[in-house]
Amino acid sequence: QKEVEQNSGPLSVPEGAIASLNCTYSDRGSQSFFWYRQYSGKSPELIMSIYSNGDKEDGRFTAQLNKASQYVSLLIRDSQPSDSATYLCGPQGGSEKLVFGKGTKLTVNP
Amino acid sequence: EPEVTQTPSHQVTQMGQEVILRCVPISNHLYFYWYRQILGQKVEFLVSFYNNEISEKSEIFDDQFSVERPDGSNFTLKIRSTKLEDSAMYFCASSLQGNPGELFFGEGSRLTVL
Numbered sequence: 001q002k003e004v005e006q007n008s009g010p011l012s013v014p015e016g017a018i019a020s021l022n023c024t025y026s027d028r029g030s031q032s033f034f035w036y037r038q039y040s041g042k043s044p045e046l047i048m049s050i051y052s053n054g055d056k057e058d059g060r061f062t063a064q065l066n067k068a069s070q071y072v073s074l075l076i077r078d079s080q081p082s083d084s085a086t087y088l089c090g091p092q093g094g095s096e097k098l099v100f101g102k103g104t105k106l107t108v109n110p
Numbered sequence: 111e112p113e114v115t116q117t118p119s120h121q122v123t124q125m126g127q128e129v130i131l132r133c134v135p136i137s138n139h140l141y142f143y144w145y146r147q148i149l150g151q152k153v154e155f156l157v158s159f160y161n162n163e164i165s166e167k168s169e170i171f172d173d174q175f176s177v178e179r180p181d182g183s184n185f186t187l188k189i190r191s192t193k194l195e196d197s198a199m200y201f202c203a204s205s206l207q208g209n210p211g212e213l214f215f216g217e218g219s220r221l222t223v224l
Contacts, residue, residue: 032211043201043215044153088153095158096141096210097166102152 003027004101006089012107019076021104023089026070030091033065033072034098038086044100048074079108112136114216116202122222126191131219133185133202141210142185143203144177146170147218153201159185192223 003026013019021035032051036044050056050063050072062075072091076083086103115134123129135142144156157167157177164177174196176188185204189196199220203213 034211034213036213038153043218044213045215046212049212090211092211095166096160096205097155097158098143098211098213099155100153 004089004091004099006087006101006104008102008104010105010107012109013079015079015081015108015110017079017108019079019083019106019108021074021076021087021089021106023072023074023091023101024070025072025089025091027091027093028070029093030067030070031094032092033063034090034092035061035063035072035074036088036090036100038088038103040085044088076106079106081108081110084108112214114202114204114214116200116216116219118219119217120220120222122224123192125194125223129189129192129221131187131189131200131202131221133187133216134183135185135202135204136214137183138206139204139214140207141165141205142177142179143205143213144187145201145203145215146198147201148195148198156187156200189221192221194223197221197223 005024035048038044048063050065056063060077064073086105088103089101090098142159147153158165199218202216
């Protein structure tokens with residue numbers, strides 16, 4: 001059984017702070033990693049993908065990947081109330097199937 | 111902007127009835143998926159579909175479930191003899207060949223089984 005573990009939160013940060021979301025995975029064959037954001041009552045939407053070890057930055061978002069440690073994280077800088085959502089981590093292995101973790105609920109307080 | 115569309119947005123059915131949920135994936139996408147999310151729980155993979163056949167399915171996707179691409183645009187999930195525990199939000203998603211992990215989700219179909 002391929003496992004994806006995320007700190008379930010809830011994680012609460014003040015507006016303007018850095019939010020740090022973490023994810024570990026058990027499938028060493030995972031090659032691609034995705035972060036999705038899901039607002040309450042809505043469908044998931046892709047916000048970041050990362051394929052290589054290291055950091056990948058996109059605006060206020062930075063994804064970090066360490067395949068040796070089987071760890072992927074998402075940093076959100078200058079957090080805004082509109083970032084309040086559940087963030088889903090999804091590693092992908094040798095097939096097109098994407099298996100999500102339970103998600104981390106983030107609340108950004110004005 | 112192209113989007114995945116799902117119908118119905120909400121369906122209420124009696125236990126034991128058959129339900130068909132419909133999806134129109136983005137037109138140039140080649141991978142199609144169904145996920146479900148029971149209220150308050152994680153988004154769970156049900157099935158993936160490529161080249162007119164199931165490419166992978168989870169243990170949830172048993173004989174009660176089936177998928178079909180009856181024409182060039184629609185992608186359906188059929189649930190036979192619904193059970194109370196089938197009550198959930200069902201999400202359809204699609205992706206391009208070459209980027210299968212970059213899923214585009216529809217808004218979901220909420221199924222309530224009474």
